Amino acid sequence: MHKVRMLAAGEQGLVIEFGDAIDPAVNARVHRLAHAISLRPIEGILEWVPTYRSLLVLFDPLLVARGDLAAGIGRLLEGDEGGRESLPTGRIVELPVCYGGEFGPDLDFVARQNGISPEEAIAIHSSVLYLVYMLGFTPGFPYLGGMSSRLATPRLSSPRGKVPAGAVGIAGDQTGVYPVESPGGWRLIGRTPLRLFDPDREDSFLVAAGDFVRFLPIDEEEFWGYQQMEEIRTFERKGG
Amino acid sequence: MILVVSPGFLTTVQDEGRRGYRAFGMPWAGAMDRYAFAAANFLAGNPRGAAALEMTISGGSFRFEEPAYVALCGADMGAVLEGEPAGNWVAFPVASGATLSFGSAAQGCRAYLAVLGGFDVPVVLGSRSTYTRAGIGGFRGRVLAGGDTLRVGPAPAAGQLPPRRFLPRPFVPPCGGEARLRVLAGPQEEMFASDGIATFYSSPYTVTDRNDRMGYRLEGPTVRHEAGPDIITDAIVPGAVQVPGNGMPIVMMADCQTSGGYATIGTVIGPDLRLLAQARRGDTVRFVRCPEEAAITALREEHAAYAAIAGSLPGACRGR
Numbered sequence: 215m216h217k218v219r220m221l222a223a224g225e226q227g228l229v230i231e232f233g234d235a236i237d238p239a240v241n242a243r244v245h246r247l248a249h250a251i252s253l254r255p256i257e258g259i260l261e262w263v264p265t266y267r268s269l270l271v272l273f274d275p276l277l278v279a280r281g282d283l284a285a286g287i288g289r290l291l292e293g294d295e296g297g298r299e300s301l302p303t304g305r306i307v308e309l310p311v312c313y314g315g316e317f318g319p320d321l322d323f324v325a326r327q328n329g330i331s332p333e334e335a336i337a338i339h340s341s342v343l344y345l346v347y348m349l350g351f352t353p354g355f356p357y358l359g360g361m362s363s364r365l366a367t368p369r370l371s372s373p374r375g376k377v378p379a380g381a382v383g384i385a386g387d388q389t390g391v392y393p394v395e396s397p398g399g400w401r402l403i404g405r406t407p408l409r410l411f412d413p414d415r416e417d418s419f420l421v422a423a424g425d426f427v428r429f430l431p432i433d434e435e436e437f438w439g440y441q442q443m444e445e446i447r448t449f450e451r452k453g454g
Numbered sequence: 455m456i457l458v459v460s461p462g463f464l465t466t467v468q469d470e471g472r473r474g475y476r477a478f479g480m481p482w483a484g485a486m487d488r489y490a491f492a493a494a495n496f497l498a499g500n501p502r503g504a505a506a507l508e509m510t511i512s513g514g515s516f517r518f519e520e521p522a523y524v525a526l527c528g529a530d531m532g533a534v535l536e537g538e539p540a541g542n543w544v545a546f547p548v549a550s551g552a553t554l555s556f557g558s559a560a561q562g563c564r565a566y567l568a569v570l571g572g573f574d575v576p577v578v579l580g581s582r583s584t585y586t587r588a589g590i591g592g593f594r595g596r597v598l599a600g601g602d603t604l605r606v607g608p609a610p611a612a613g614q615l616p617p618r619r620f621l622p623r624p625f626v627p628p629c630g631g632e633a634r635l636r637v638l639a640g641p642q643e644e645m646f647a648s649d650g651i652a653t654f655y656s657s658p659y660t661v662t663d664r665n666d667r668m669g670y671r672l673e674g675p676t677v678r679h680e681a682g683p684d685i686i687t688d689a690i691v692p693g694a695v696q697v698p699g700n701g702m703p704i705v706m707m708a709d710c711q712t713s714g715g716y717a718t719i720g721t722v723i724g725p726d727l728r729l730l731a732q733a734r735r736g737d738t739v740r741f742v743r744c745p746e747e748a749a750i751t752a753l754r755e756e757h758a759a760y761a762a763i764a765g766s767l768p769g770a771c772r773g774r
Contacts, residue, residue, distance in 0.1 A: 221641035224693050224721035225749040229641045236686060248477075263476045263689040263712060270689035272476070275750050276757065349479040350687065350713030353588045357687065393479075394588045411478075413578045413590045419478040 354393035354411030373399035407440035462514035467592035472581035486731035490528035494568035497525035504572030513556020529562025571609030636744035650678035676701030
């Protein structure tokens, strides 16, 4: 097993690095530590950020010295390596997706590139339970693991200026969903009507690191149905 | 109510930032120069973290539809109140109907306008800071535009505060000149060649025109990697100095994304980030390697300064 390394990220950041690979087992250790910290908080810790292979712990150095924090985290890790800390099973979040057409302008290209039909591409993309390794890039953007290499497609050579919120894309052998409208170079194969990020919602982020995501193919009519439901929910929340 | 007659180059509402959501990909945002921001709030009679306006390069023009007590700190943008120069690092009352106007900063980059009571915009995920990329916080999630109206939060009557008060001299930071940015090594210093590290800490770097609230791209001698610039996407924080393949450092700032794929040679310490926030195109900075104890001392000094400022200004709320 890779030796755990503790690295400095400024005076208020401690990186606990578990490995140097995108690997579900490494990532599980990251999430186990995050979970252990949430169960047994250490004085001075402000927040923590899980990534593929490390956990960034942000702390107030005037409340806890780096050495004491590292020792405390070391004790949590010992508990974990002893197998006492079990990771809660991640939730499975189902995201309805309308593939192709105006929602997925690059679906045909992705299929052609891989010598399959668009229908096969949809079937392959929606057959996998994807692990959410981490969130980053933009608020609520999930880095998903587990996409079939049969869908791998290079990024656009020139990124689009505007990718709509909900767009589902492929870049190399990665897939993901854009939570907010932003520029982007991923190949767009579909769009979900659900809002991955909604600051007005009690649970602002639909997906968390450690969860699993499954894409459910829907048709255009269903897409607009979901969309309408989201709007009604927003309307009701705002007391309209 | 305060009417934005003209917004200036880039003016947003900011507070101390949106903490607690980096795990969900949400940047902190918040004031770029946290010291000038805090000083403005103390002068205005607010607690340290009240929402204020951050103006960039050139300031706006504001008409007050009600009496207010305001403070100006940071880059001097030549503020004028009803035709009279208003000064800087200063607080004063503004009468209803009066207009406060700013010009361009001769030196420095960002100025803060605080008002007693703070700017009353909705709290989004625990903060009033604007994060434009996601369109949230501040005034409707965006930079201010002409015709916007800003509300002021509830506050004790400004009548108890003096007609004009300055930040005590020792607390006014120098402005302009070459900034020395203290850096804690890591987390990926080992990915750099030893001559690359030596270059980084011994050379002047110039601020390019590609600088904003997300990050500052710098230009200067090439910082050489040992093992290539790419890492598995990892967490980053404001202050992180990423070096992509071209060897030119990029310093992450308040709006920086929560993750990145370039090796980070070191991290500018929190108390020094304000120096870069006040730098602009063409200014030069130098990186100075700093041991952890020195970084903690700098942080303690910053907090001691806040306490001293709050203590020296009657009316300032010491809530936080």
